[in-house]
Amino acid sequence: MPSTPIRLQGRSLVEGAAQGTLLFADVGLSFWGGVDPATGEVIDRHHPLSGESLAGRVLAIPSGRGSCTGSSVLMELISNGHAPAALVLAEADEILVLGVLVAEVIFQRSLPVLCIGREAFEGLRGQGFARIEGSCLTLSGRRPNDQWYAADIPSQPLAPSTVRLNERDQALLDGAYGKAAKVAMGIVLRMAEIQGADELLDITQAHIDGCIYTGPASLRFAEQLVQWGAKVSVPTTLNSISVDQRQWRELGVDPALGEPASALGDAYMAMGAQLSFTCAPYLLDTAPTVGEQIVWAESNAVVYANSVLGARTQKYPDFLDICIALCGRAPLAGCHLDDQRKAGLIVEVPKLDSTDDSFYPLLGYHIGSLTGRRIPLIRGLENAAPHLDDLKAFGAAFATTSAAPLFHIAGVTPEAMDPAHVQDHPAQLPVQTLDGAGLLASWRELNSARHRHVDVVSLGNPHFSLSEFAALARLCAGRIKHPDVVLAITCGRAVLEQARQAGYLEVIQVFGATLVTDTCWCMLGEPVIPPTATTLMTNSGKYAHYAPGLVGRGVHFASLAECVEAACTATASGEPPQWLQPSAAKGNPSHV
Structure with missing residues (x-):
């Protein structure tokens, strides 16, 4: 390692000063599903930092990735003292920055976030120690022997906003619509500046991902908004929450999770959001149309809205989603603009x-x-x-x-x-x-299971659609699952009723399936997954990635038909599908 310190200049996304051992990875990290919000351990078993602790270290990653709930996890870590000392990014990441900004507002705690660009970022590989002072990053092989304290570095005042405001925007910022709206508009403006937006736009609807319970901080944030009189100003739907609000007790969920998770959903409904509780809002009657300007969080919903529906939304972080819903205004940036699509x-x-x-x-x-x-x-x-x-x-x-x-x-x-x-x-x-x-x-990579036995079949990540219920009913007709296998399906309440009216549920329940609403597999754990279970099977690429870290089980990834077969036999083939057999993968580009 070099003996002479290296100094780099970057763009300060969140001002501050900190130092610590440098923890470097050249792969983006989703804090939700990838980091334990209670301890700061990296639990994404596919990530090069798996098993590392982020606490007190300067984390250098290209950017975040994956879930919009990463902001909530980072806020939890800041509030409970297990956060990194600082973040160094190759590219600006709104999800991570937003988690820090909300922690500043609610807990008066923060950490510096510095963006240094792709080329400079590659030079961090192999460095041992990092110190951030505003926009300056100093690298050295080991901790310097000087008497440096972050508290000795004067904080930089926020520059005046350059975002153009209309009369209502200014009234929101001045507190004319109450404290919650004032705080929300302040956060929206800070994010607009980070995104390079010089004006705001009207949005027609919002979908809130911040209703996922990541720990006490997420509930405190929502309840604080309620106490400040928060009311949404546009039609607003809610993502999956962390429990089935109607039957979490019957499912055996620990009240230590069930009560605050249910209370979090109630807090957002108290702000005027609809009781939807689905990670697939595009399946609702309120789904947006081509060109509609919306604010959705939940990563799969954002991608579907932009790509399949042709609506326009950024990948909004948890908490920014509700702030925009309170104001009805969003930064004119990113995928809201033609040239950014x-x-x-x-x-x-x-x-x-x-x-x-x-x-x-x-x-x-x-x-x-x-x-x-x-x-x-x-x-x-x-x-x-x-x-x-x-x-x-x-x-x-x-x-x-x-x-x-x-x-x-x-x-x-x-x-x-x-x-x-x-x-x-x-x-x-x-x-x-x-x-x-x-x-x-x-x-x-998705097939992490070490043996062919199957204990649990996981379906509905994202939430099952009516047509998926129809396909499952056809596969289950006249069959009964293995008594030792749990087959559970997560879905939204609206789709569940549609499937019931269409006659699909009777066949599926005779087969032996468990139906869970309001929550999703990314939040489910024991006892829906039996404590003795060691192996899951799913047709979801998303859940096959996250499950090893979230629930500590190996996973088989396969088609829906293979999942049903495994539910009947308690056994997976463990082999790639025929169209992906190694013989077809050896250099023959005309076959997949």
């Missing part, structure tokens, strides 16, 4: 032979891992005719491994029916050509 990468998918429904989540997971923050234009599926459930599964897995809020599929998604509309300079775009070997490697 263009492709930054072309992905070529090889010609397909016969596949099953595990193809699209696997493809989304694999492409997401290649894109980073770039929006991909995917070519090669023009004649594949993916249906909406395929695109839902693709988008959820894509949002797990990518930081991008949008994808285009040539000839399929609305803005890419003519691919020229999403390409400014197609000859200059990098091209990534997929092959079977790469997809097979991603399949193996």
Whole structure:
């Protein structure tokens, strides 16, 4: 390591001073599902920092990725003393920054966040110690022997806002609409400045992801807004909460989780949000249309809204979503703008032979891992005719491994029916050509189980649609699951009633399935997952990624039909599907 300190200048996203051992990774990290909010341990078992503690260290990552709830997890860590000393990023990340800003407002605690750019970031590899003072980053091989204290560094006052405000915006900021709206507008403006927006826009609806319980801090934030008189100013739906509010006691959930998680949902409804509790708001009657300006959080919902519906939203962090819902105004930046919805990468998918429904989540997971923050234009599926459930599964897995809020599929998604509309300079775009070997490697990454036995079959991540219930009913008809296997499905209340009226639930319940509403598999644990269970099976690329860290079980990832078969036999094949067998993956680009 060098003996002479290295000094770099960056862009301070959150002012401050801190120092600590440098913890470096060249892969983005989703704080939700990737970091334990109570301890600061990295629990994403696919991440190079798995098992490391973030507490008190200077964390250097390219950016966040995955869930919008990362802001809530970071706020929890700041409030309970297990946060990193500072964050150093290659690219600005609104989700992580927002967690720090809310911690400042609610807990008067903060940490510096510095963006240094991609080229400088690569130079952090192998460094041992880091010190941040405002926009300056100093690197050294070991802790210096000087008597340095962060408290000795004067804080920098916030510069006056450069965002243009209309008369109502100014009234909100001045407190004319109450304290909650005043605080919310202040946070919206700070994020607008970070995003480079010089004005705000009206939005027609919001979807709130901050109703997921990550710990005491998330509940304190919501209840503080209620005490300050918060009321949403646009139609607002709620994401899945952390428990089935109607039957968490019957499911055996510990009251230490059930009570605050249910109270968190109640707090957001007290602000005027609708009782929807679904991670798939695009399945509701209120789903937006092409070109509609909205504010949605929940990563899979954001990607679906932008890509499949053609609506316009950023990948909004938890807490910024409710702040915008209170104001009805959002920064005019990112995917709200035409030029920010263009492709930054072309992905070529090889010609397909016969596949099953595990193809699209696997493809989304694999492409997401290649894109980073770039929006991909995917070519090669023009004649594949993916249906909406395929695109839902693709988008959820894509949002797990990518930081991008949008994808285009040539000839399929609305803005890419003519691919020229999403390409400014197609000859200059990098091209990534997929092959079977790469997809097979991603399949193996998702299949973490060490033996073929199956204890639990997990369906509904994202929440099941009516057409998925129809497909499951056909597969379950005339069959009974194995008595030692739990098959559980999560869905929204509205879709559950539709499935009941269509006659699908009777068949599925005779089969032996458990139906859970309001919450999702990313929040479920014991005892819905029996304590003795060691292995799960799912058709969700998203859950196959997160489950090893969230619930400590190995996972089999497969098609819906294979999941039903495993529920009957308590056994998984453990083999890739026929269309992905190694013989087809060895250098033959015409087969996937």
